[in-house]
Amino acid sequence: MATIRDVCKLAGVSVATVSRVINNKGGVSKEKEQAILNSIKMLNYTPNDVARRLAGKKSNTIGLIIPNILNPFFPEIARGSEDAANEFGYNIMLCNTDNNKKKEQQYYDMLLNKQVDGIIISSYTATPSELLDIMDKGMPLVVVDNEYENHNIPSINGKNQEGGRLAARHLLECGCKNIACITGPMHINTVRDRILGFEQVLKENKHYKPNLLRVDDFSLKGGYNATKKILKEGNEIDGIFAGNDIMAIGCYKALKEMGHYSFEKIRLIGYDGLEANINYLELSSIAQPMYQYGRMAVELLIRKIEKKEDISLEKIKIEPIVVKRCSTILY
Amino acid sequence: MATIRDVCKLAGVSVATVSRVINNKGGVSKEKEQAILNSIKMLNYTPNDVARRLAGKKSNTIGLIIPNILNPFFPEIARGSEDAANEFGYNIMLCNTDNNKKKEQQYYDMLLNKQVDGIIISSYTATPSELLDIMDKGMPLVVVDNEYENHNIPSINGKNQEGGRLAARHLLECGCKNIACITGPMHINTVRDRILGFEQVLKENKHYKPNLLRVDDFSLKGGYNATKKILKEGNEIDGIFAGNDIMAIGCYKALKEMGHYSFEKIRLIGYDGLEANINYLELSSIAQPMYQYGRMAVELLIRKIEKKEDISLEKIKIEPIVVKRCSTILY
DNA sequence: GTGAAAGCGCTAACAT
DNA sequence: ATGTTAGCGCTTTCAC
Numbered sequence: 001m002a003t004i005r006d007v008c009k010l011a012g013v014s015v016a017t018v019s020r021v022i023n024n025k026g027g028v029s030k031e032k033e034q035a036i037l038n039s040i041k042m043l044n045y046t047p048n049d050v051a052r053r054l055a056g057k058k059s060n061t062i063g064l065i066i067p068n069i070l071n072p073f074f075p076e077i078a079r080g081s082e083d084a085a086n087e088f089g090y091n092i093m094l095c096n097t098d099n100n101k102k103k104e105q106q107y108y109d110m111l112l113n114k115q116v117d118g119i120i121i122s123s124y125t126a127t128p129s130e131l132l133d134i135m136d137k138g139m140p141l142v143v144v145d146n147e148y149e150n151h152n153i154p155s156i157n158g159k160n161q162e163g164g165r166l167a168a169r170h171l172l173e174c175g176c177k178n179i180a181c182i183t184g185p186m187h188i189n190t191v192r193d194r195i196l197g198f199e200q201v202l203k204e205n206k207h208y209k210p211n212l213l214r215v216d217d218f219s220l221k222g223g224y225n226a227t228k229k230i231l232k233e234g235n236e237i238d239g240i241f242a243g244n245d246i247m248a249i250g251c252y253k254a255l256k257e258m259g260h261y262s263f264e265k266i267r268l269i270g271y272d273g274l275e276a277n278i279n280y281l282e283l284s285s286i287a288q289p290m291y292q293y294g295r296m297a298v299e300l301l302i303r304k305i306e307k308k309e310d311i312s313l314e315k316i317k318i319e320p321i322v323v324k325r326c327s328t329i330l331y
Numbered sequence: 332m333a334t335i336r337d338v339c340k341l342a343g344v345s346v347a348t349v350s351r352v353i354n355n356k357g358g359v360s361k362e363k364e365q366a367i368l369n370s371i372k373m374l375n376y377t378p379n380d381v382a383r384r385l386a387g388k389k390s391n392t393i394g395l396i397i398p399n400i401l402n403p404f405f406p407e408i409a410r411g412s413e414d415a416a417n418e419f420g421y422n423i424m425l426c427n428t429d430n431n432k433k434k435e436q437q438y439y440d441m442l443l444n445k446q447v448d449g450i451i452i453s454s455y456t457a458t459p460s461e462l463l464d465i466m467d468k469g470m471p472l473v474v475v476d477n478e479y480e481n482h483n484i485p486s487i488n489g490k491n492q493e494g495g496r497l498a499a500r501h502l503l504e505c506g507c508k509n510i511a512c513i514t515g516p517m518h519i520n521t522v523r524d525r526i527l528g529f530e531q532v533l534k535e536n537k538h539y540k541p542n543l544l545r546v547d548d549f550s551l552k553g554g555y556n557a558t559k560k561i562l563k564e565g566n567e568i569d570g571i572f573a574g575n576d577i578m579a580i581g582c583y584k585a586l587k588e589m590g591h592y593s594f595e596k597i598r599l600i601g602y603d604g605l606e607a608n609i610n611y612l613e614l615s616s617i618a619q620p621m622y623q624y625g626r627m628a629v630e631l632l633i634r635k636i637e638k639k640e641d642i643s644l645e646k647i648k649i650e651p652i653v654v655k656r657c658s659t660i661l662y
Numbered sequence: 663g664t665g666a667a668a669g670c671g672c673t674a675a676c677a678t
Numbered sequence: 679a680t681g682t683t684a685g686c687g688c689t690t691t692c693a694c
Contacts (some may be wrong), residue, residue: 001443001468003687012457014665019689029663049445050390051687053381056668061424061445069406069413070606079401082427091441093392094425096413103417110390114380114392220608224345225438249611275401277551280580334671345681360679382671385686474675 002043010039022047062301063111065095065104065121072246072278073290074122077144080294081120088302090117100124108134118301120144120294124188125287127152127310135312140304142297142311145188145290152312156296158288162198164321166285167204167241167269170322174267174329176239177207182251183228183243184218191243194271198241211235218243223250231258237266245270248283254326258284268327284328286320293318333374341370353378393632394442396435396452402579402580403609405453406623408475411625412451419633421448430456439465443506449632451475451625455519459484466643471635473628476621477520483643485635487627489619491521494651495528496574496619498600499536501653505598507570507658508538513557513582514548514574522574525602529572542566546569549574554581562589568597576601579614583658599658615659617651624649 008018013032020028021036029037039045051058064081066074082092093116095107104123108130111119118140121131121288126143128151135141135153143155171179173223181198184191194215202208217223227250231237242248250268260266270279273287296316303309339349344363351359352367357366370376370617377640397405398654413423424447426438435454438462442450449471452462457474459482466472466484474486495550502510512529515522526544533539545561552575558581562568573579579601591597601610627647634640 005687015688016665016667016690017663020664023689025690032663047441048687050381050384051670052689054385054672054686055688055690057689058671059381064425068410070410070608072403072406072608075400075403075406078425079399079427082400082425091445092425094409094413094423111379113377114422164380189364220611236404246608253611276405277401277577280551280584288476291664338670346672347674347682348680351680354673356674358679363680380670381687383673385688386671386673387686388673 001048002045004045004047006043007036007039007045011035037322046124049319058117058305059115060090060118061114062090062092062298063093063095063107063114063119065097065107065111065115065119065123067099067122068096068126071296073145073244073272073273076290077122077294077297080291080296081298082293082294084298085257088284088297088298090298090302094203097123097125101125104206105130112137112139117305118142120297120301122146140301140311142300144293144297145182147315147317154300154311154314154316156293156300156316156318158190158293158318160193160320161197161200163249163271163286163288164194164199164241165201165323166320167195167271168198168201170269170284170324170328171239171241172201172205172207173266174239174262176267178212178236179207179239179241180209180212180214180227180230180235180237181241181243182214182216182223182247183241184215184247188218194243212237216247217305219251220246220253224254225250227251227254228258231255239267240269240270242270244282245272245274245279245285248285248327249279252281252283262330264329264330269322273321275324282325282327284325285323287323288318288320332379332605335376335378335408335575337374338367338370339375340662341373342366353578358492365430366455376639387447389636390446391421392424392445393421393446393629394424394426394438394445394447394450396428396438396442396450396454398453398455399423399522402653403605404575404603406430406478407606407621408605408628411622412629415626415629415633417638419629421629421633428454428456428660430454430507432456433583436461437609443468443470448636449473451632453477471632471642474601474629475624475628478646478648485645485647487624487629487631487647487649488655489521489624489649489651491524491651492528492531494602494617494619495525495530495572496532497651497653498525498602499529499532501600501615501655501659502570502572502598503532503536503538507598509538509543509567510570510572511525511543511545511558511561511566511568512539512572512574513547513554513561513578514572515546515553515578517546519549525574543568547578551577551584554578555585556581558585559589562586570598573599573601576603576605576610576614579616579658580610580612583614594658604652604654611660613656615656616654618654619649619651 216225545557
């Protein structure tokens with residue numbers, strides 16, 4: 001690979017002048033600039049990112065810390081981040097933590113050590129003080145799919161309470177009166193918010209039934225088991241709000257096995273609005289634009305990295321929308 | 332962050348001695364070694380990867396080039412790679428190409444420029460000579476989910492012909508006589524091989540019907556459309572081999588819409604064996620261990636990176652297995 | 663406008 | 679066994 005020295009020899013100038021040109025610093029005569037540009041073309045020269053980084057510049061790399069790329073929620077965030085990063089000339093470093101604090105910590109260290117320019121993190125387990133520590137070390141950071149109310153940590157998050165309200169209202173509009181809620185672990189902020197909004201609307205409409213709430217794994221099996229249980233207990237149910245689309249699929253499976261082949265008697269709505277490839281049952285869902293979350297996180301990060309803007313107060317909240325499909329709208 | 336100089340000052344030795352210790356080069360007295368180790372602990376020192384790389388060592392980073400992380404096939408490869416990489420102290424740089432040659436080329440350049448230690452690539456479009464060029468530049472490389480017969484390019488790939496044969500045999504065993512094949516584009520090597528094996532077995536059993544082959548997009552919609560077409564043409568069909576699981580889901584959807592709610596009259600088998608979360612219809616499939624592909628690719632790469640082994644002749648071929656589920660085995 | 667030279671943090675000859 | 683020093687490829691200050 002050609003180095004800056006090859007270029008400056010060929011162009012008959014010093015390294016400093018070449019550096020000025022490749023960094024658009026100005027103060028270089030037209031002739032020399034042209035000569036340098038030509039030499040760069042000739043040699044097919046690209047400045048070495050590693051050396052640049054060591055000399056105190058950017059590494060053009062962003063770390064992406066997520067729980068698990070196998071969870072269909074995260075590829076959308078990853079792809080959104082990667083597309084945006086690519087447009088700005090950055091690469092994405094992918095880190096799966098399984099919500100394991102030790103792995104998470106290990107990745108912070110690796111990313112700091114590799115001197116990435118910024119970190120995007122989606123985690124149920126990260127505490128505000130851990131994140132603030134990272135920011136204090138001068139590492140820009142944006143949280144995705146979570147937020148920290150009383151701390152200056154920039155984040156992109158859906159309005160989960162509002163999403164819960166939308167789900168409740170939609171099921172009520174469908175005529176449901178006995179609505180169950182089958183959800184993931186309540187220690188997850190987004191989950192708690194969804195339930196909060198959901199129950200609020202039910203209470204307002206006098207349809208709140210506390211015994212129709214079931215907590216289980218955020219997985220297909222979790223949705224399946226919870227649904228089976230709640231039905232076997234003999235509860236009268238005519239609607240289900242599932243904590244996410246994967247659980248909703250599990251619910252559907254359970255319903256089907258118990259003889260509910262159509263959604264006539266029991267309506268079902270999920271959360272997230274996963275891509276059609278995955279939600280091919282076309283279950284209704286409260287959709288959030290995860291791909292955009294990824295994009296926005298990168299854009300925010302880059303405002304900080306490149307323009308030194310203070311983004312610490314930016315807590316972006318995205319409005320969810322109801323996607324009405326065949327599990328709530330009957331034909 | 333502490334540097335090697337902070338450590339050597341605190342320990343009262345030279346940088347070289349510290350370097351010897353952190354690289355386990357030996358030839359350091361017990362006392363000094365202990366002093367250095369202590370200083371490292373005190374200062375919470377970690378050698379800077381960027382500086383190390385610039386001084387001619389590894390960057391502990393591996394590039395992963397795939398078509399699209401949104402395609403449920405690739406998260407498994409990504410997660411397998413990442414897990415293995417992590418165990419060896421490496422990070423993964425994620426690159427989505429959409430099988431676009433320009434993006435692919437751009438990523439090669441970025442990864443070379445970033446001086447990653449190796450590249451894993453899954454691509455329908457990359458030509459052998461492009462890949463050999465990269466290897467010639469001293470960049471270790473492993474191909475996943477593809478292989479190049481007459482070139483010394485290391486690869487991890489499923490035995491696709493064998494997979495096609497397994498699919499055909501299984502459908503025949505189920506009593507199918509008029510078996511359609513709905514597949515993705517034939518310019519993809521893996522696809523061609525699957526069809527080859529599939530047709531071979533049908534021919535051997537005198538059940539080959541050339542007019543029952545349909546090529547469409549490797550997507551849910553592709554499977555859906557192809558199935559509708561083939562049925563509307565009035566073909567007598569009692570079995571379908573779908574090119575991958577996503578297409579199989581599309582087939583299922585079409586079958587259902589055309590009145591085939593069970594698999595009694597038309598059996599269906601897909602390919603890949605996607606994770607249960609995604610294939611919750613529990614369609615039968617010819618399964619390949621994509622997660623392992625990712626792991627093995629990293630392990631191979633690291634043998635080359637760390638032990639300088641010649642891996643250019645390693646073309647690993649993985650045996651697929653038949654996963655019999657409710658779309659071929661009826662209860 | 664241009665160049666020489668120091669320095670980023672580390673490794674590896676080469677000396678001692 | 680240990681230290682000195684010259685790079686790795688780039689940026690940037692400081693002279694000129």
